[in-house]
Amino acid sequence: MLCNIQVTVNGRSYASAVEPRLLLVHYLRDVLGLTGTHIGCDTSQCGACTVLLNGKAVKSCTVFAVQADGGIILTVEGLAKDGKLHPVQEGFWEEHGLQCGFCTPGMIMASYALLQRNPNPTEAEIRHALEGNLCRCTGYQNIVRAVQWASRQMAETQPTPAPRRRAGRRSR
Amino acid sequence: MVCAPFTYHRPSSLRQAIALLQRLGEEAKVLAGGQSLIPVMKMRLAQPQHLIDLGGIQGLSYIREARGAVRIGALTTHAEVEASDLLKRRLPVLAETASLIGDMQVRNRGTIGGSVAHADPAADYPATLLALDARFKVVGPEGTRTVPASQFFPGPFTAALKPGEVVTEVQVPLPPQGSGASYQKFANKASRFAVVGVCAFISLNARGTIRSARLGVTGAADHPFRATAAEEALQGARPEERVFQRASRLVTQGVECVADVHGSAEYRAWLCQVLARRALETALARARGG
Numbered sequence: 001m002l003c004n005i006q007v008t009v010n011g012r013s014y015a016s017a018v019e020p021r022l023l024l025v026h027y028l029r030d031v032l033g034l035t036g037t038h039i040g041c042d043t044s045q046c047g048a049c050t051v052l053l054n055g056k057a058v059k060s061c062t063v064f065a066v067q068a069d070g071g072i073i074l075t076v077e078g079l080a081k082d083g084k085l086h087p088v089q090e091g092f093w094e095e096h097g098l099q100c101g102f103c104t105p106g107m108i109m110a111s112y113a114l115l116q117r118n119p120n121p122t123e124a125e126i127r128h129a130l131e132g133n134l135c136r137c138t139g140y141q142n143i144v145r146a147v148q149w150a151s152r153q154m155a156e157t158q159p160t161p162a163p164r165r166r167a168g169r170r171s172r
Numbered sequence: 173m174v175c176a177p178f179t180y181h182r183p184s185s186l187r188q189a190i191a192l193l194q195r196l197g198e199e200a201k202v203l204a205g206g207q208s209l210i211p212v213m214k215m216r217l218a219q220p221q222h223l224i225d226l227g228g229i230q231g232l233s234y235i236r237e238a239r240g241a242v243r244i245g246a247l248t249t250h251a252e253v254e255a256s257d258l259l260k261r262r263l264p265v266l267a268e269t270a271s272l273i274g275d276m277q278v279r280n281r282g283t284i285g286g287s288v289a290h291a292d293p294a295a296d297y298p299a300t301l302l303a304l305d306a307r308f309k310v311v312g313p314e315g316t317r318t319v320p321a322s323q324f325f326p327g328p329f330t331a332a333l334k335p336g337e338v339v340t341e342v343q344v345p346l347p348p349q350g351s352g353a354s355y356q357k358f359a360n361k362a363s364r365f366a367v368v369g370v371c372a373f374i375s376l377n378a379r380g381t382i383r384s385a386r387l388g389v390t391g392a393a394d395h396p397f398r399a400t401a402a403e404e405a406l407q408g409a410r411p412e413e414r415v416f417q418r419a420s421r422l423v424t425q426g427v428e429c430v431a432d433v434h435g436s437a438e439y440r441a442w443l444c445q446v447l448a449r450r451a452l453e454t455a456l457a458r459a460r461g462g
Contacts, residue, residue: 021177042214058277062211128271130276131275132275
């Protein structure tokens with residue numbers, strides 16, 4: 001039995017008939033061809049499949065596509081605008097936040113979700129928010145720096161009205 | 173991994189959901205956030221013929237204070253509990269416990285009702301809900317009833333639900349002045365489930381002795397439990413190190429600790445003792461600090 005779903009992915013609307021057991025990650029990759037979202041562990045641990053569903057970071061290997069019906073989804077393909085990388089993406093580049101890159105789409109989406117909610121997180125807050133994302137290359141140090149880089153960059157490009165906590169930060 | 177095929181139902185009311193559950197019986201499972209159910213379905217440890225998704229039902233996601241208790245709708249996510257200003261003010265230990273569940277992505281989907289109904293013996297919420305003397309509102313074909321946490325977790329992955337019943341609300345009584353609580357967990361690094369987790373609740377009377385104390389334990393046995401022997405040792409006593417040490421040693425009295433790849437039964441019993449003492453000390457400091 002197929003179910004009809006309608007979702008908005010990276011600003012584009014899609015209508016599909018899917019099997020109820022189809023996972024969101026398989027829908028994104030196999031039906032829509034958006035292979036930027038990776039499948040790592042497939043057991044809800046590694047976070048490589050992280051996307052935003054209605055503004056919240058979720059593991060798309062642990063959501064059925066039918067549960068996303070009517071939802072708004074953002075994947076790593078939706079971050080760059082007009083050929084310019086998002087500051088979170090740039091941060092991973094600038095701070096060497098990856099080696100093999102397999103976990104990177106999930107790391108970037110989890111980091112993006114954090115910075116939407118908390119534009120200037122402490123190191124502890126960054127590590128807490130990224131607990132659900134495993135990286136076997138970097139030892140996480142550079143990933144934390146990448147998020148801090150993005151946080152500073154975003155504060156510069158979109159100045160927020162209230163003064164942000166800046167104590168303890170290295171100057172650029 | 174691909175789940176076995178199933179028929180998907182998305183009722184728009186609780187009444188419809190219960191009618192479906194009644195009609196489909198054992199072949200149906202209820203889906204809330206899916207953070208426990210979907211993984212076991214992917215491994216085909218569960219192969220329900222029908223999935224009844226509560227996600228289309230409005231009005232089951234809220235955190236509010238009424239009639240001396242904080243009431244949390246069953247579909248409230250762990251992330252919402254973690255971030256709740258009301259809970260941080262009135263029952264901070266519950267927000268603290270939620271913040272330790274799984275990871276951000278899991279907390280964004282997983283729900284309090286789903287977690288307690290799933291009754292994983294290593295889940296975090298049961299320890300804290302036992303220590304806070306919570307009650308669960310349950311709706312089924314025969315109407316509504318409330319079940320105390322102390323009777324809700326009879327065995328592993330078993331909640332005290334009758335066929336056709338759904339958890340709709342978690343009710344946590346507001347503690348009196350001079351109370352404090354703390355949840356201490358030793359987590360499995362990969363899954364972040366508790367190898368052992370202990371929540372201690374202490375309420376002091378005006379003279380500074382312990383009016384009442386409750387200890388909820390998860391991960392140690394095949395179901396979460398109240399450490400009643402330890403609670404009795406604390407009742408009426410002066411809150412001092414000697415008393416806490418004695419009570420901590422009583423946490424596993426009459427309890428058969430489980431052994432698995434993450435730890436032996438002896439190790440879990442030791443963790444119970446250590447974590448209980450830490451939880452009691454922190455709870456006491458909070459009870460004194462207001």
